Amino acid sequence: MAEYQNLLWGISLSYPDSWQKALDGDAVLFSAPESDPSSDGDFETGKVMLRLEWNPEQTDIKKLWNLHIGKIAGVLGAKRIGAGPWHMGDMKGMEAELVMPKQDPMRLWTGVLTRERIILHFMVTHHKLDRERFEPLATALIKSLRFHAPAAKREPELIFPIPPEYEQTDPLSVIEDIKDPSVWQAFKGAASVGALQAFYARELPAAAWQITAYDPIPGPSEPGFARFALQREGVQIILGILPAGGDAPPSAQPGIILFRQLSLP
16 A cells, blocks of 8 residues: 655545555545556546645534535536535544436545544545445545644754745745844745644644644634744744735645744743
C-alpha cells in the first residue's frame, strides 16, 4: 500500500500501490488503473476524492450536508436518496448514495465527516458493473484515514513552526507602511488560508503558545485576514494569514503568513 500524507491538515490515507494520486489545492483524487485485469476496458475506472475544508465556526453537520449534497445533485443531475448518519472513529457526519439519471452507468456515493474544525468531503464514483471489485478497495482507503499529532519542524531561529515549503520574505513586500520592520516576519507559499488555519490551530498549542484570540476566515466579522493573538512566557505575538488574492473565496486563496511581536519578557 502507498501512503498519502498532508502535513498542513495533519492527515494520512493508505491506497493501493497501482492507483494514481492527483492533487488539486485542498483536494486529492485517487484513481484505479485504467486497464485493470478484472475490467473489460469498456468503462470508466473508479475514483475516490477527498476535499478538506476549514470550519472555524463549527457549523452544524446538517447545514454542511445540505450545502454539500445540493451542489453535487445540482451539478450532476442526480437525486438524493437514503441520506443517513455516518460515524468513523471520533468523526461524525452524513452519507448518501445518489441515483444518477437512468442512462448514466456510473454509481455515486458521497459523505461528509467533521472533526473539530475540519470538514472532510468524500466522493466515490465507479461503473455499476465494477462494484464488486472496486467498492472494498474504496472502503478500505476511506477507513485508513488517520489524524496525526503535531509534527511540524521548527527552525532554530524561529519562535514557532512554519509550514512546509514556506519561505521567508521581506515584510515590506506584504505591507508597505510598516513602521518598524524589525518586529515583523513574513513568509510566502502556496497553501490555502483554510489549510494554514488548520495547521496553526494544531501546531501552536503543541509549541506551548496560548491562543488568546482568533478571528477566522470565513467568519461573522472578518478583518480581511485570519488573525491569531498568541502569548507564551511573556512574549505576545499577532499572527496574520492574508489571502494572496484571486478569484477563489478568501479561505481557498494561497495564504501569506505575517507575524508581529508585541512585547518581550
